[in-house]
Amino acid sequence: MAQHNELGKIGEDLAVDYLLQKGYYILERNYRFQKAEVDIIAKLNDVLAIVEVKTRSTIDFGNPQDFVKPKQIQRLVKAVDEYVIANELDVEVRFDIIAVVKTGKTYEIEHLENAFYHF
Numbered sequence: 001m002a003q004h005n006e007l008g009k010i011g012e013d014l015a016v017d018y019l020l021q022k023g024y025y026i027l028e029r030n031y032r033f034q035k036a037e038v039d040i041i042a043k044l045n046d047v048l049a050i051v052e053v054k055t056r057s058t059i060d061f062g063n064p065q066d067f068v069k070p071k072q073i074q075r076l077v078k079a080v081d082e083y084v085i086a087n088e089l090d091v092e093v094r095f096d097i098i099a100v101v102k103t104g105k106t107y108e109i110e111h112l113e114n115a116f117y118h119f
Helices: 003-021 070-086
Strands: 025-033 036-044 047-056 092-103 106-116
Touching: 003 025, 003 036, 003 047, 003 092, 003 106, 025 070, 036 070, 047 070, 070 092
Parallel strands: 047 092
Antiparallel strands: 025 036, 036 047, 092 106
């Protein structure tokens, strides 16, 4: 596995652990629909949190959350619409980003709730 893929997997695992510690229930990981992949679909009370995880080994080129692009957001929204309909869910949907940055041998995690809006 390429080093950047390994780092991404570590970031997703850390994000799942973080969400579990905050009381979220993980419904799906790496949910795919057409060209979209949703990293994490989690639930907390009546809120469905759609979580995009961005992991970086440095912030020299920008913060991890800066790498979520409009086209990716459109794909995520479409995938989540399908997920909600297919599972007949009646919940509020929120789009979050969890930014993970490796600093030395540790990782910093930042959870950005409502990082982008359903349009």
